[in-house]
Amino acid sequence: MAATLVLVRGRSYPGLSALLQSRQWTWGRKLLRYTSTGKSKIDKVVIANRGEIACRVMRTAKKMGVQSVAVYSEADRDSMHVSLADEAYLIGPAASQQSYLAMDKILQVAKVSGAQAIHPGYGFLSENTEFAELCKKEGLIFIGPPSSAIRDMGIKSTSKAIMSAAGVPIIEGYHGEDQSDQHLKEQAGKIGYPVMIKAVRGGGGKGMRIARSEEDFLEQLESARREAKKSFNDDVMLIEKFVDNPRHVEVQVFGDQHGNAVYLFERDCSVQRRHQKIIEEAPGPGISPEVRRRLGEAAVRAAKAVNYVGAGTVEFIMDSEHNFYFMEMNTRLQVEHPVTEMITGTDLVEWQLRVAAGERIPITQDEISLQGHAFEARIYAEDPDNDFMPGAGPLLHLSTPPADLHTRIETGVRQGDEVSIYYDPMIAKLVVWAEDRQAALRKLKYCLHQYNIVGLSTNIDFLLSLSGHPSFEAGDVHTSFIPQHYNELFPPKKEATRETLCQAALGLILKEKALTEEFTLQSEDKFSPFTSSNGRRINILYIRNLTLLDGENKVDMKIIYNHDGSYDMHVQDKVLRVSGDLLREGDVTFLKCSVDGAICKSKLVILDGTIHLFSTEGSAQLALPTPKYLSDVSTAGSQGGAVAPMTGTIEKVFVKVGDKVEAGDPLMVMIAMKMEHTIRAPKSGTIKKVHFKEGAQASRHAQLVELEDEDTDSE
Structure with a gap:
């Protein structure tokens, strides 16, 4: 077995294989042991996952005095969940099949670390029957339901038969x-x-x-x-x-090893793209107490039918008359579990650890009360304007709203981290709570304006558009919400206003001034006119021409530096008097600006030749034109065939050289960011060349297929 690097409390240790074989392993100080009232004890747990859910489990483990053990792939060596863990072990390459899905490696880590339990989070091995059985065989506590429940609920045909027999409505x-x-x-x-x-x-x-x-x-x-x-x-x-325009309503259930089961009310997860949730709320808008009770009781019947233990979710389709039908049961902790915690005042991960160790559910059904309203917005690295195409790349700037008792930021990344092509593109979950739905929605929109990211495309602006839509505000939600309201959710991009252009120009000037002053402090010739940035050049007013790019549009501005520190900005046939200052609040720079007497405050980020402004009015990006000698961008691929929208693996090739295709015909299937993407012909023509075979890895923008126009004559 090859030597493997082990990282424990920030230090690296080679030779995991030797340790595994020797069986002699002790480590560090012992935290306060959590001992249950059952037969088991858990004082150390392996989190067989990554990202935000791994960090989420670790926070509760620390609160309970339980040591957390992380596993990580080569791609996650410097990730947040590794740094938060008490111990961390490298388990393989970036590909999840060789790391986070490698059951034997994770079980080895549990043995070596001396952990009693494994928490699978969600995704990866969380609903894997074989893994649950292997844990039991190895004497480890699998923090989840019995393998029989995973098996029965994991096969939808079997689950529907069981639900029908239990009196749960099915479709x-x-x-x-x-x-x-x-x-x-x-x-x-x-x-x-x-x-x-x-x-x-x-x-x-x-x-x-x-x-x-x-x-x-x-x-x-x-x-x-x-x-x-x-x-x-x-x-x-x-x-x-298929029920047209249904609602997707799910119920959080919890069972223990003593036959008890409770429900913690419902969540509405109707607004989705690609059949995946994008925003969730609890409780469901417009659902009456009577329907809520019937939903909960049906979910508990479902849980008891399979002797369920731990956290689970029973998902229903609900029609316009609030009739509901069983869809499936997720035998794990859900991504959106925080909204349930917010309205019930519970910690479901703590419940998981206690119940897995043999304890009873902490409270009875009658003691579970519903208070207020909560929303969760999933912040993804994706491009909503390009059919929500997943993305990857560095988080060059990341600033968030402050967390408090009513605002949770569930994340596994920090500024400077990279969203990897190998895993799900979710960056964070923003969770808010307030006394009622209207107040919670207002808080959600306010916090989304404060969630600012530079470096890759995100869905934050789309979430703002969605949460501000009148139908969403009214609670009129269903699974076809996005396509039905597409035009309002994706309005044509507006040109930047004069005021925004002036703010961007001022931000650039003040940033240059700050850098010049820093240079002046370090310069030996402090009286050189070239180190002056106060708008004067040897008693002559300084006039500057500046061009900004607003998307594809070039905007030419003339800026006059006045003696009093203000600026006259000539933009779009109008002159505006502009002044302001840069303010530092922690690690964030703000621009306080006056444009013709109207004062505003925006977060300012200038990176890679782009000026980013974030405010409660929205966000704007203005770029500086790239000099011609630097702009070596080829568009041949998109003009002459099909290109890869992102880095991924070619799963299937449908065409060969000489085939004739019509615009829109499928050419290839690519697997990227855990999703299948069909690459289609951009135009009609004849296949000239196929650059990739099945199983090959293609980089973003790589030409996949070359096409010849149909009317091309060969002589």
Whole structure:
């Protein structure tokens, strides 16, 4: 076995393999031991995950006096969850199959570290039956439900049969064993289009497609199968009637080893893209106490039907009449669990640790009360204007609203960290609570304005647009919300106002002035006119021409430096008097600016030739033009064929040299950021060259396929 680096409390230790084989391992001071009233004890736990959920579990573990052990891949060597842990172990390369999904490596870490339990978080191994069974076999506590519950609820066809027998409402569909294309197509026809094609295993929107007609059924079926095989190693499908514009309502349940089970009310997760949640709230808007009670009781019946232990979520589809139908059960802690904690005053991770150690659920159903309203907004590295294409890259600037009792920032990254291409592109979860929905929504929007990121595209502006939409404010939410309100959620980009242009120009000038003054302090010739930045050059007014880029538009400005420290800015045939100062608040720079007497305050970030302004009115980015000798940007790929939208692996190639294709025809399937992306022909033509084979890795902007126009004549 090759030598492996071990990082413990910030120090590196080579030779994990030798330690594993010797069985002699003791480490460090012992924290206050958490001993349950059951038969087990947990004073050290391995968190078999990464990112924000690993950090989340560690915070509660520390609060309880439980030592936390991190595992990490080579890509996560310097990550936040590694630095927060009491011990951390390198378990493999960046690819999750060789690290976070490598069961044997994680079990070895548990043995070496002396941990009694493994917390799987969500995703990765959290709903893996084999892993839960291996933990039990090795004498480790798996902080989750019994493997039988994972198995029964993980196979959607089995779960629906169990739910039906338990009296939980289910929706019409086909869950049979005949998986032939023709039979599934026949069943879809009997159910009636549109239908939902779903993988029987997994979740998170993976292996899920909507077929709206018989014509597109087989294409959607094949796509769903490929993604399911890749994500869950199982391409068995079920077919369900697709309910138009349903709500996605889920109930948090919790069970213990003594047969008790409770519900902690519902969450509405209806607003989604790519079948994945983007914003969640608790409780569900407009749901009556009677429907809430029936939802909760149905969820508890579901949990008891499989002898559920620990945190779980029963998901329902709800129609416009508030009739609800079982969809699936997630046998793990959910991403959106913080909104439930906010309205119930609980710590579900603490409950998980206590129940896993044999304790009873801390409180009874009658003692669980609902107070106020909470929202969670998922902040992703993605481009909403490009069909929410996931992204990756460095967080060059990251500033957030201050956290307090009613504002939680669940994250696993810091400024300077990089969002990796290998894992989910979620940057953080912003969670807020207030006395009622209107107040909580107002707080959410206020905090989103304070969440500022530079370095990669995010969905923050989209979340602001979404949370400010009148229908969302009214609680009129459903799973088709984004496509139904697309035009309002994606309005045409407005040109920067004169006032914004002046703020950007002033920010640039004041930043230059600050740098000049710093240079002056270090310069031996302190009387040189070239070290002066006060707007005077040997008693002559300084006039400066400045060009800013507002998107693709060039804006020319003439700026006159006045003797009193103000500026006259000529922009778009108007002259505005501008003055202001830079203010430092902690690590953040603010621009306090007066434009013709109107005072405003914005957060200012200038990086890589771009001026970023963030305020309660919104954000703006103005760039400085790149000199021609530096702008070596090739557009040949997009003009002559298809290019990779991001770094990823080529999963399937549909075409070969000489094939004729029409605009929109599928060329390849790429797997990137845990998602399947179909690369389509940008125009009609003949395939001239295919640059990548199946299984190959393609970099962002790499040309994948070359096309020749149909009318090209060969002589």
